[in-house]
Amino acid sequence: MTHGSASDDVVRRLLAGAVADAAGRLAEPDAAAFVLRAQRWLPDALRPLEALYGDRVDVAELVRDLLDDAVGLVAERSDELRALDRQRESDPDWFQESRMVGYVCYVDRFAGTLTAMRSHLDYLAELGTTYLHLMPVLAPREGESDGGYAVADYDAVDPRIGVIGDLTALASDLHRRGIALCVDLVLNHTAREHPWAQRALAGDPRFRDFYLVYPDRLMPDAFEATLPEIFPGLAPGSFTHVEGLGWVWTTFREFQWDLNYANPDVFRAMLRTMLTLANRGADILRLDAAPFLWKRLGTDCQDQPETHLLLQAFRAMLSVAAPGVLLKAEAMVAPDILTRYLGDHGEYCRECDLAYDNQLMVMLWSMLATGTSDLARQALTRRPAAPRSTSWVTYVRGHDDIGWAVADADAAAVGLDGPAHRRFLSEFYDGTVPGSFAEGDVFQASPTGASPISGTTASLCGVGIALEAQDEVALDLALSRLEALYSVVFSFGGIPLVYMGDELALRNDPAWADEPGHGHDNRWVHRPRMDWAAAERRNQEGTAESRVFATMKVLAAARGELSALRSDASSTVLDLGVPGLLAYVRGAEDGSGLLALVDIGGNGQVVGFDILRSAGFDVPAIAVVGRHTASVADDAVHLRPYGFAWLPLPRD
Numbered sequence: 293m294t295h296g297s298a299s300d301d302v303v304r305r306l307l308a309g310a311v312a313d314a315a316g317r318l319a320e321p322d323a324a325a326f327v328l329r330a331q332r333w334l335p336d337a338l339r340p341l342e343a344l345y346g347d348r349v350d351v352a353e354l355v356r357d358l359l360d361d362a363v364g365l366v367a368e369r370s371d372e373l374r375a376l377d378r379q380r381e382s383d384p385d386w387f388q389e390s391r392m393v394g395y396v397c398y399v400d401r402f403a404g405t406l407t408a409m410r411s412h413l414d415y416l417a418e419l420g421t422t423y424l425h426l427m428p429v430l431a432p433r434e435g436e437s438d439g440g441y442a443v444a445d446y447d448a449v450d451p452r453i454g455v456i457g458d459l460t461a462l463a464s465d466l467h468r469r470g471i472a473l474c475v476d477l478v479l480n481h482t483a484r485e486h487p488w489a490q491r492a493l494a495g496d497p498r499f500r501d502f503y504l505v506y507p508d509r510l511m512p513d514a515f516e517a518t519l520p521e522i523f524p525g526l527a528p529g530s531f532t533h534v535e536g537l538g539w540v541w542t543t544f545r546e547f548q549w550d551l552n553y554a555n556p557d558v559f560r561a562m563l564r565t566m567l568t569l570a571n572r573g574a575d576i577l578r579l580d581a582a583p584f585l586w587k588r589l590g591t592d593c594q595d596q597p598e599t600h601l602l603l604q605a606f607r608a609m610l611s612v613a614a615p616g617v618l619l620k621a622e623a624m625v626a627p628d629i630l631t632r633y634l635g636d637h638g639e640y641c642r643e644c645d646l647a648y649d650n651q652l653m654v655m656l657w658s659m660l661a662t663g664t665s666d667l668a669r670q671a672l673t674r675r676p677a678a679p680r681s682t683s684w685v686t687y688v689r690g691h692d693d694i695g696w697a698v699a700d701a702d703a704a705a706v707g708l709d710g711p712a713h714r715r716f717l718s719e720f721y722d723g724t725v726p727g728s729f730a731e732g733d734v735f736q737a738s739p740t741g742a743s744p745i746s747g748t749t750a751s752l753c754g755v756g757i758a759l760e761a762q763d764e765v766a767l768d769l770a771l772s773r774l775e776a777l778y779s780v781v782f783s784f785g786g787i788p789l790v791y792m793g794d795e796l797a798l799r800n801d802p803a804w805a806d807e808p809g810h811g812h813d814n815r816w817v818h819r820p821r822m823d824w825a826a827a828e829r830r831n832q833e834g835t836a837e838s839r840v841f842a843t844m845k846v847l848a849a850a851r852g853e854l855s856a857l858r859s860d861a862s863s864t865v866l867d868l869g870v871p872g873l874l875a876y877v878r879g880a881e882d883g884s885g886l887l888a889l890v891d892i893g894g895n896g897q898v899v900g901f902d903i904l905r906s907a908g909f910d911v912p913a914i915a916v917v918g919r920h921t922a923s924v925a926d927d928a929v930h931l932r933p934y935g936f937a938w939l940p941l942p943r944d
């Protein structure tokens with residue numbers, strides 16, 4: 293074949309090879325199913341692979357190798373996982389259901405080990421969890437490992453939490469309970485201790501080409517002219533000098549070596565890693581730092597077109613070998629371009645299935661700080677919607693710092709100055725702004741003043757300050773803020789994630805710096821160890837824990853009953869002319885709808901039926917969700933300070 297042309301003939305020949313190979317190595321009906329899937333998805337893999345590697349290798353040969361790996365891994369896939377594949381193939385929207393509720397935790401900090409994790413599944417089920425994201429589980433380098441994001445061995449789990457068999461056993465338990473397992477796949481870089489890096493260091497040219505290595509500062513300087521600093525305080529610059537090798541590309545920390553995706557062997561190795569993780573029971577792969585995969589001189593080396601081609605090729609190959617598995621993009625990019633990771637490229641091109649809704653998260657915190665919803669309405673209305681067959685994951689808080697992603701254009705549209713507002717948010721949440729209730733810490737001070745912030749949801753909502761002051765009223769307000777934010781995350785559109793500890797209003801970890809290797813990374817302040825004594829208090833009436841936990845349970849249960857809260861139902865933010873009110877409507881294909889009202893200003897609201905009628909709503913037979921947060925009387929919905937209400941709308 294000529295390099296660079298995806299002719300039907302190539303596909304036909306590849307398929308013929310795949311048929312023969314599958315027939316020889318898989319039993320029926322899996323062989324036939326494999327061939328059908330290859331027929332369906334191979335062209336989607338071939339197109340990006342040709343664009344990426346057509347001038348470097350014979351792409352037909354590359355795909356033959358990928359198929360060969362894939363058949364081998366399918367042969368090893370358990371019956372249980374194959375059954376899940378089949379189920380999800382016939383119900384490809386399974387993850388859009390409103391019963392989906394996520395929980396995110398570190399295995400060691402939540403339970404100790406993977407095996408111990410299995411004894412906490414009732415706790416997760418009590419909360420309504422149907423999706424469990426375990427923070428990095430694969431074997432990291434020893435010592436400091438950026439919270440596990442410096443992987444030394446993709447084939448082993450972190451020895452401190454168990455062995456591979458424990459992960460598979462946990463995955464089976466989860467599947468039996470109808471819970472999907474999400475694990476991190478760090479694909480932009482490996483630890484410098486990873487065998488690939490070690491072989492590069494030992495002088496093996498094949499593995500040297502797995503990384504981006506330069507003999508002198510010429511290219512690093514040229515790249516750095518346009519590269520932003522990711523961790524300016526922790527690890528300045530994007531290159532690290534390594535004795536005996538040269539300047540190695542290290543976007544994040546000096547021990548995290550960026551992989552060279554211009555090398556097709558890297559693609560092949562990472563695809564094997566993905567399929568191996570899928571065989572171990574992962575249902576969702578969180579693709580860490582997805583925008584960084586491809587580098588181009590003269591750019592910020594993020595979100596390059598080739599990055600999307602890589603993701604499309606991974607998606608297509610995964611569909612051939614493990615079709616039930618989803619890809620989730622961790623892409624902290626501007627909202628205008630975020631939907632590209634969900635395949636929105638003008639025309640839809642299947643890419644990741646899920647992506648973090650960073651914009652909603654930032655807008656939640658912005659609304660809470662200003663007490664107004666106009667910026668959020670502007671930003672969430674202007675940004676492109678997630679393509680129909682994909683979904684956001686929505687969250688209040690994650691394990692990283694909060695970066696103030698407010699677009700200047702959105703700020704200007706509501707009369708704000710973008711840079712000044714971003715600075716304000718940072719200063720509000722680090723507690724500098726007079727009257728702030730927040731107890732956050734600056735993570736890596738930015739010269740613009742718009743520094744990212746660390747801190748748990750509860751501490752950023754004012755729980756700590758209220759408790760210290762023994763101020764019951766302030767505590768009630770602080771907990772109401774947390775509940776209000778979660779009410780949005782559970783209903784705005786996407787799979788809601790509960791970040792470990794938020795269900796108990798856990799505060800900043802005062803001892804975060806004490807653990808070896810954590811001292812200079814204050815993101816650990818919001819990665820507390822699970823407080824099981826606090827968890828017990830969820831059963832004790834009158835405690836903060838029982839209140840917040842109960843609210844989360846109500847949100848999860850109510851969500852599960854409402855098809856208008858499916859992830860693929862549309863979301864429209866309304867302007868009801870009340871600045872302290874956030875109002876949005878969800879609409880599902882079955883004609884059901886839901887109006888959500890949230891008092892984001894904290895002063896309480898009376899939303900008269902007349903306002904709802906003038907906005908075109910037939911005043912519904914109202915069912916209010918949210919303990920003590922709202923009531924209906926005198927032709928109006930009454931919201932307590934930071935109260936929320938979900939109002940199912942009559943069908944058309």
Ligand code: GLC
Pocket residue numbers: 438439441442478544580581622691692
């Ligand atoms: C992602 C992770 C973050 C990590 C970085 C490098 O952004 O969320 O915690 O530091 O990637 O792997």
